Amino acid sequence: MAKIIKLDPINVEVAIQTNDNLLSGLLSKDLQVMKECGGRGMCATCHVYITQGMESLSPLNRREQRTLEVITTSNKFSRLACQARVLGEGVVVELPSGLYISAVDNIEDLIGRRAEDNILHPITGAVLVEAGKLITRSMISQLQDTQVEAKDFLAKTREA
Numbered sequence: 001m002a003k004i005i006k007l008d009p010i011n012v013e014v015a016i017q018t019n020d021n022l023l024s025g026l027l028s029k030d031l032q033v034m035k036e037c038g039g040r041g042m043c044a045t046c047h048v049y050i051t052q053g054m055e056s057l058s059p060l061n062r063r064e065q066r067t068l069e070v071i072t073t074s075n076k077f078s079r080l081a082c083q084a085r086v087l088g089e090g091v092v093v094e095l096p097s098g099l100y101i102s103a104v105d106n107i108e109d110l111i112g113r114r115a116e117d118n119i120l121h122p123i124t125g126a127v128l129v130e131a132g133k134l135i136t137r138s139m140i141s142q143l144q145d146t147q148v149e150a151k152d153f154l155a156k157t158r159e160a
Contacts, residue, residue, distance in 0.1 A: 001017070001018050002015040002016060002017055002018070003015070003016055003017075003018055003056070003086045003087075003088060003089050003091070004016075004089060005022065005025055005053075005086060005091040005092070005093055006052075006091070006092045006093070007026070007029070007092075007093050007094075007095065008051060008092055008093065008094045008095075009094065009095075010095075012029060014026070014028060014029055016086045017086075018086060018087065019085050019086070019087065020085065020086060021039070021081060021082055021083065021084060021085050021086070022046075022048065022057075022079070022081035022082075022084045022085075022086065022091075022093060023035060023039060023046050023081040023082040025086075026046070026048075026081055026093070026095075033045070033046050033081060033095070035082060036122050037082075039082035040063075040082070041061070041063040041064045041067055041080050041082055041083045042063070042067060043067070043122055044067070044070075044071045044073075044120070044121070044122060044124060044125035045122050046080055046081035046082045047068075047071055047073070047074065047078060047079075047080060047081075047096055047125055048078070048079055048080075048081050048084075048093050048094065048095055048096065049075070049077045049078060049079075049093070049094040049095075049096065050077050050078075050079055050084075050091065050092070050093060050094075051077060051092045051093075051094050052090060052091065052092035053088070053089070053090035053091035053092060054077070054079075054091075055088070056086065056087055056088030056089060056090050056091050057079065057084045057085065057086060057087060057091060058083075058084060058085035058087060060079075060083075061083060063083070064079070064080050064083040064084075067080060068080065070124055071124055071125040072121075072124050072125055072126040072127075073096060073120075073125045073126075073127075074125070081093075096120075096125070097117060097118060097131075098117050098118035098119065098120040098127065098131075108140060110135045110140065111135055111136070111137055111140055112134070112135065113134075113135055114132055114133065114134055114135070115129045115130065115131050115132065115133055115135055116131065117131050118130055118131045128142070
């Protein structure tokens with residue numbers, strides 16, 4: 001039986017089958033939610049905040065807990081959408097603001113522009129470039145290094 005969850009701040013409702021994860025509902029609405037680790041609970045790209053209804057979700061598992069501990073924007077309302085299964089009604093999900101660096105196709109094109117959203121690290125969720133800041137060539141080299149580090153880390157987790 002489907003459960004209805006609400007997505008903030010876009011004020012959209014999504015039906016998710018009981019025991020399906022939140023990620024399936026987010027992806028069904030074509031939201032910019034990524035799953036860099038393939039939904040294994042190893043990255044920050046599906047990190048969300050639960051503003052209501054935490055008790056209507058499956059409990060945290062060890063892997064999710066460990067991953068949330070390294071996400072710099074994590075708090076007591078944080079969950080990984082790939083790991084949180086919907087068990088009941090009343091869940092309200094808030095998506096963190098920002099764009100993960102792994103979602104940027106050609107980061108060289110960003111030089112000289114202002115970041116429209118925060119640019120986030122795909123493993124830790126740390127803000128690499130704040131929204132509104134001018135993106136410089138030195139920032140781009142740091143972003144490229146971060147992108148390579150994240151791809152290497154995620155490739156190793158897929159092999160394990």
